[in-house]
Amino acid sequence: MNAPAITELPVVVVGAGPAGLAAAAHLVDRGLTPLVLEAGPVAAAAVREWAHVRLFSTWAEVIDPAAEKLLAPTGWVKPDAATYPSGGDWAEQYLQPLADALGDQVRFGATVTGVSRAGRDRIVDADRDTQPFVVHVAHADGREERLFARAVIDASGTWTTPGPAGASGLPALGEKTASDRITYRVPDLKHPAVRARYAGKHTAVIGSGASAFTALAYLADLATSDDGTGTKAVWILRRGISGSTFGGGEADQLPARGALGLAAKAAVDNGYADAVTGFRTDAIERDTDGRLVLVGEDGRRLNPVDEVIVLTGFRPDLSFLSEVRLGLDERLQAPTALAPLIDPNQHSCGTVYPHGVNELSHPEKDVYLVGMKSYGRAPTFLAMTGYEQVRSIAAALAGDQEAAERVELTLPETGVCGGAGLFDAPEAAQDAEGGGCCAAPATLQIGTGAPARHGGC
Numbered sequence: 439m440n441a442p443a444i445t446e447l448p449v450v451v452v453g454a455g456p457a458g459l460a461a462a463a464h465l466v467d468r469g470l471t472p473l474v475l476e477a478g479p480v481a482a483a484a485v486r487e488w489a490h491v492r493l494f495s496t497w498a499e500v501i502d503p504a505a506e507k508l509l510a511p512t513g514w515v516k517p518d519a520a521t522y523p524s525g526g527d528w529a530e531q532y533l534q535p536l537a538d539a540l541g542d543q544v545r546f547g548a549t550v551t552g553v554s555r556a557g558r559d560r561i562v563d564a565d566r567d568t569q570p571f572v573v574h575v576a577h578a579d580g581r582e583e584r585l586f587a588r589a590v591i592d593a594s595g596t597w598t599t600p601g602p603a604g605a606s607g608l609p610a611l612g613e614k615t616a617s618d619r620i621t622y623r624v625p626d627l628k629h630p631a632v633r634a635r636y637a638g639k640h641t642a643v644i645g646s647g648a649s650a651f652t653a654l655a656y657l658a659d660l661a662t663s664d665d666g667t668g669t670k671a672v673w674i675l676r677r678g679i680s681g682s683t684f685g686g687g688e689a690d691q692l693p694a695r696g697a698l699g700l701a702a703k704a705a706v707d708n709g710y711a712d713a714v715t716g717f718r719t720d721a722i723e724r725d726t727d728g729r730l731v732l733v734g735e736d737g738r739r740l741n742p743v744d745e746v747i748v749l750t751g752f753r754p755d756l757s758f759l760s761e762v763r764l765g766l767d768e769r770l771q772a773p774t775a776l777a778p779l780i781d782p783n784q785h786s787c788g789t790v791y792p793h794g795v796n797e798l799s800h801p802e803k804d805v806y807l808v809g810m811k812s813y814g815r816a817p818t819f820l821a822m823t824g825y826e827q828v829r830s831i832a833a834a835l836a837g838d839q840e841a842a843e844r845v846e847l848t849l850p851e852t853g854v855c856g857g858a859g860l861f862d863a864p865e866a867a868q869d870a871e872g873g874g875c876c877a878a879p880a881t882l883q884i885g886t887g888a889p890a891r892h893g894g895c
Contacts (some may be wrong), residue, residue, distance in 0.1 A: 444570045448473040448543075449835060450587035452550050454481045456528070457809025457824035458593035459536045460502035462543060464832035467504045473585070474540065475575060477549040477594075481537035482529040484597035489526030490626040491652060494698060495821060496520055500528060502825040504832075505536050512539050547578030553590055553805070554761035567803050571762075589804035589835055591828065592759065596752035596810050603644050603748045605676055605718030605735060612722040616730055620722075620746045624652050627660050636660060636745060638668040642732060643711070644719065645749030646675050647817055651702035653747050658705035671711035672743060673702075674732065676718050714740060722746070754811045763802040772814035773798050773807060780816040792823070792847035794830025806831050822847065 449465055451458045454476035462472035476483065493500060498519035506516065514535050517523065523531065537544045552574040558566050571587040600622035604610035613620065627633045637660060643653050654671055661669035705711040717740070721733040729742035754771050756764070767777030775797040798806050806812075808831065809824040826847045834842035 444568075444588045447570055447586050447588040449589045449591060450475060450550075450571065450573050450585065452590070452592045453594040453809075454478075454533075454537055454544055454546070455484055455593060455595055455809065456482070456500070456502075456533060456821050457595075457828060458591070459533060459540070459544075460505050460825050461591050461593055461808060461828035461832065462540050463502060463505040463508045463536065464829050465835070466508060466540070466543075468832045468836035468838075470832065470836060472540070472543050473587070474537075474544040475548040475550055475573070476544065476546050479546050479578070480529075480534065481544065481546075482533035484595055485525045485529045485533065487525075487597065488624060489524060489529065490628060491624055492522050492524045493528065494522070494648070496522055497532075500821045501532060502828075504829065505532075508539050509535060514539075548583075549576045549578075550574070550594070550758055551576050552758050552761065553592075555802075556586065560761045560763055571805070574758075590762075590806070591831060592805070592807045592811055593809045593824075593828075594755070594811055596754050596813075599753050599755050600748070601750035601753060601815075603719045603722065603732075603746065603750065605720070610719045610722050610732075612724075616722045616724065616746070619728075619730055619744065620748060622748045624649050624656065624749065625747065627656050633660070633665070636669065637666045639744035640670045640672065640742075641745040641747060642672045642674055642730075642740070642743045643747045643749065644674040645747075645751070646677070647749065647751065648698055649749040651698045653749060654705045654711050655698065655701035658701070658708065658710035661710045669710070671705065672740065673706065673711045673713045674717050674719065674740075675713060675715045677716065751815060751817055752810070753815050754807070759805075762805050763800065764805070764807075765800045767814065770814040770816050772812060772816060773800065775799070776812060777814070777816075780813055780818075782816055792826055792845050794827060794845035795834040795842045798827060798831065804835070 448471040451461050451465075451472050451474045454474050458474055458476075459481065462474050465472040478484070480486070496519060497517045500523065501516065512535065517527070517531055550573055554560070554572050555566055555569040556572045558564075558569055571590050573585045573587055573590065575583045575585060577583065601607070602609040603613050603620070625632050625636060627636060636657065641657060643650055643657070650673070654673060657669060657671040660666035706713055717732070717738065718735040719732055720735045723731045723733060725731055725742045729744055730746055731742050732740045732746070734740075756771065765774040766772065767774055767781075769783070770777045770781060772780060776793055779791045779793060779797070795806075798808065798812060800806070808827045810819050812824075812827060813819045826845055830842045830845050833839075
């Protein structure tokens, strides 16, 4: 089968979430044709799975400008810019209307199973860049399809591949067989069946980020309710507790993000959660009544718990990209040029420098990872970062390199001087605790020289 000319082909966007739909909007704004392939039955299928969780960004920070422009003629009413949406609000009031506005340029129940160059596996060099991409799709009804594309933007996210409880990055021994008492998501404690699962129970929460803070705050709230008497959380941290453990607090320029850390701290201070530090889970065993016992690498055995909530981050699924040539950092699985800007082992300020097509390019021309997936295993991704990414890429695909490199974005400061990897070492945590390195973020231009560094970070 002969492929059509590359210039006649659409740009395939994998995923109809926030970054994928924003990418489509920017492509339309540039006069290019997107084709969004979404595995779920509706837009923002992954976001809907955490519909009960409130974002710590306001509506003003989670609506893409090109998307808003596309929505304006449809009669869409923009939500109050200063309020905070839940995941469900974001999906229903913005992302689904955006998908509707894109019409048949978004296809649902379409799972991308492979991406390659037409007639070229990853080994072949000859005429590689002149060949279109071939995208294999499995549909919900069992059909298989082959599509051609001029470029591929992978915005499929990382939601389907959460990290395990095991500190080695592999599942702890016994983790899979204990799956009936383990969840890898923040539970919706307003749902009666879910609430009954945790009410009056002892629950271990493994993790140290915003999701863990949310779970701790939810469990503490349950413990104070009439039906939650006896609810108790055990917070498992792989590192010690320092001044930055609970985030930036009042110093965070996203107030809701700072408040989340303060709520988690209150859960510990008020006795609704006990913190266990320096604990790296090696095994999960069952006691005689079926409760779970966490065993550390150092041999410590914790008291039995009824449930375990594992919130150790996410990782990208790269399996369907095995035939394209990606340049990925060996640790983070993020694009090579982006990794130093987001590496939690080294990046000691809460902000991430704005970045665009130059940092997101791969050895394979015109294939990009964007949104959460572009961060690989790194945390703290913001929607506004993804919107800047896709704006820059759309400009580059349209041939406007000057606009592609003119990436400007002010990111809100976390108030935290140090990433998760840095604080795995207790002495590093102590050194950084009083560092005061986090200055106010600056508007930076990427692609016109090295970004300025502020505050000694």
